[in-house]
Amino acid sequence: MIVxxxxxxxxxxxxxxxxxxKADDSLKLHHIVHCSLDVVDERVNNPKKSGLIxxxxxxxxxxxxxxxxxxxxxxxxxxKFILVTTDLEVRDADARVFxxxxxxxxxxxxSNPFHIPGKKITSRKFAERVSTIVKSFGLSSSS
Amino acid sequence: xxxxxxxxxxxxxxDRPIGKGKQEVSLSAFxxxxxxxxxxxxxxxxxxxxxxxxxxxxxYAVGARVLELLCHxxxxxxxxxxxxxxxxFIHSTVWKVLFGKVADSLEKGTEHEDEYMISEKExxxxxxxxxxxxxxxxxxxxxxxxxxxxxxxxxxxxxxxTAHFVxxxxxxxxxxxxxxxxxxxxxxxxxxxx
Amino acid sequence: MAPAAPKSxxxxxxSVDRVNAELFTLTYGAIVRQxxxxxxxxxxxxxxxxxxxxxxGVRLVDEFLAKSSxxxxxxxxxxxxxxxKVGFKMFLGVTASVTNWDADGTTCxxxxxxxxxxxxxxxxxxxxxxxxxxILSGVVRGALEMVSMKTExxxxxxxxxxxxxxxxxxxxxxxxxxxxPYKDDE
Numbered sequence: 144m145i146v147x148x149x150x151x152x153x154x155x156x157x158x159x160x161x162x163x164x165k166a167d168d169s170l171k172l173h174h175i176v177h178c179s180l181d182v183v184d185e186r187v188n189n190p191k192k193s194g195l196i197x198x199x200x201x202x203x204x205x206x207x208x209x210x211x212x213x214x215x216x217x218x219x220x221x222x223k224f225i226l227v228t229t230d231l232e233v234r235d236a237d238a239r240v241f242x243x244x245x246x247x248x249x250x251x252x253x254s255n256p257f258h259i260p261g262k263k264i265t266s267r268k269f270a271e272r273v274s275t276i277v278k279s280f281g282l283s284s285s286s
Numbered sequence: 287x288x289x290x291x292x293x294x295x296x297x298x299x300x301d302r303p304i305g306k307g308k309q310e311v312s313l314s315a316f317x318x319x320x321x322x323x324x325x326x327x328x329x330x331x332x333x334x335x336x337x338x339x340x341x342x343x344x345x346y347a348v349g350a351r352v353l354e355l356l357c358h359x360x361x362x363x364x365x366x367x368x369x370x371x372x373x374x375f376i377h378s379t380v381w382k383v384l385f386g387k388v389a390d391s392l393e394k395g396t397e398h399e400d401e402y403m404i405s406e407k408e409x410x411x412x413x414x415x416x417x418x419x420x421x422x423x424x425x426x427x428x429x430x431x432x433x434x435x436x437x438x439x440x441x442x443x444x445x446x447x448t449a450h451f452v453x454x455x456x457x458x459x460x461x462x463x464x465x466x467x468x469x470x471x472x473x474x475x476x477x478x479x480x
Numbered sequence: 481m482a483p484a485a486p487k488s489x490x491x492x493x494x495s496v497d498r499v500n501a502e503l504f505t506l507t508y509g510a511i512v513r514q515x516x517x518x519x520x521x522x523x524x525x526x527x528x529x530x531x532x533x534x535x536x537g538v539r540l541v542d543e544f545l546a547k548s549s550x551x552x553x554x555x556x557x558x559x560x561x562x563x564x565k566v567g568f569k570m571f572l573g574v575t576a577s578v579t580n581w582d583a584d585g586t587t588c589x590x591x592x593x594x595x596x597x598x599x600x601x602x603x604x605x606x607x608x609x610x611x612x613x614x615i616l617s618g619v620v621r622g623a624l625e626m627v628s629m630k631t632e633x634x635x636x637x638x639x640x641x642x643x644x645x646x647x648x649x650x651x652x653x654x655x656x657x658x659x660x661p662y663k664d665d666e
Contacts, residue, residue, distance in 0.1 A: 255509075256509025310501055310573055312573070313497035315504060320507065322511070323514075326511070351600075384499075384500060384503045385499075386499065
């Protein structure tokens with residue numbers, strides 16, 4: 144189950160963060176997102192060491208902790224998407240499908256003339272869409 | 287497209303792509319709209335430089351969104367990290383989508399290492415605007431310069447971008463050159479990448 | 481010499497120079513944003529968009545008449561039909577339909593299901609009073625005025641406000657007789 148998703152600007156400024164748990168652990172989840180940003184920077188700045196294809200948007204698994212798996216994605220506009228899940232058996236393919244859909248929702252939201260680049264995403268449609276994407280996670284990676 | 291607009295059928299609504307960008311409107315419709323943009327801004331300012339700056343701002347907003355749209359749609363989810371890569375992306379992909387053709391030329395400045403030029407014999411926005419004599423060197427291409435700056439800036443290549451008329455031998459009308467001067471950090475990073 | 485038969489909107493649209501709708505959509509979005517920044521009040525933005533549309537309508541009508549080979553419509557009913565089927569198609573690539581005629585044939589509605597101005601647009605809470613497409617109502621008003629029809633054009637339904645279509649009500653206020661096409665006052 145996805146417990147948190149985040150969109151983070153290129154100066155590591157949060158543009159959108161949403162947790163999907165009943166428990167009051169959003170602070171902890173925000174902390175996990177925050178820590179993962181350093182991993183993203185590390186990967187992107189040292190592509191050779193991390194064995195990353197230098198310009199792929201999908202960054203893969205960032206930092207597995209005991210209870211969570213964290214995946215990252217970096218767009219052309221240096222915006223990071225972070226996905227935190229409690230599903231430890233999650234497949235990369237599912238994460239890729241998730242980010243593909245998430246990216247589409249993101250592009251739609253920032254194409255809105257009322258969105259100001261670099262500012263928080265306040266679109267209700269985006270929030271609704273993200274929650275649908277989160278619910279569908281791992282269900283149909285057959286595409 | 288999400289939200290309003292006609293919805294096509296996709297097995298999974300979440301996989302519906304963001305418009306293919308194949309829809310069109312008439313050039314006249316765009317020309318009328320653009321001309322209103324110029325006229326409205328002309329009333330807001332008292333000099334040409336300010337008018338060009340405002341048109342550039344409007345273009346920047348377009349460029350920033352065009353980058354997001356095209357990267358997702360055309361680039362197969364690869365990030366562009368090299369200077370020449372992003373320039374050729376603008377010269378070909380962005381130009382083709384926005385103006386229906388690749389730009390006439392992309393050249394490196396001969397005098398300065400940090401300068402590049404995209405030239406167009408007849409830039410779309412200069413095709414239907416005739417500039418009154420008293421407006422001197424005013425160039426509607428400032429709007430396109432703004433688009434280019436919007437794309438570059440948001441892709442992590444900050445630059446100063448300006449539009450200029452350049453006379454062409456044997457031609458009545460000058461061509462428009464979009465001059466791109468990259469920020470120092472961009473060239474330093476480029477040098478590091480080798 | 482018999483006048484050329486009016487051409488269909490599809491035929492004309494296929495023959496004119498066209499540009500990518502996204503360039504148009506995003507440019508319009510940039511204009512609306514500029515107006516909001518400059519004018520601050522949503523009502524003022526509505527007015528300015530309407531004025532811009534009016535300016536366009538006044539200039540566009542000649543091209544419209546020339547390319548469509550439509551001879552001047554004297555009848556309001558016929559005119560509304562031509563705007564919907566030929567006018568919208570020729571410039572925006574979409575067709576409108578005409579409905580909701582009142583009994584005396586002076587008020588009708590243009591219905592747009594597809595509108596290239598609003599792709600990606602979502603009104604923020606601070607702009608709920610904004611008629612985002614107000615430029616279109618101005619265009620219709622301006623163009624009709626050039627063919628001697630004074631109209632009042634109002635949005636009745638707006639997809640950006642949750643309606644299922646865009647509905648633009650066009651009300652004929654005064655039809656200046658064709659013999660006197662030029663206003664002597666104002």
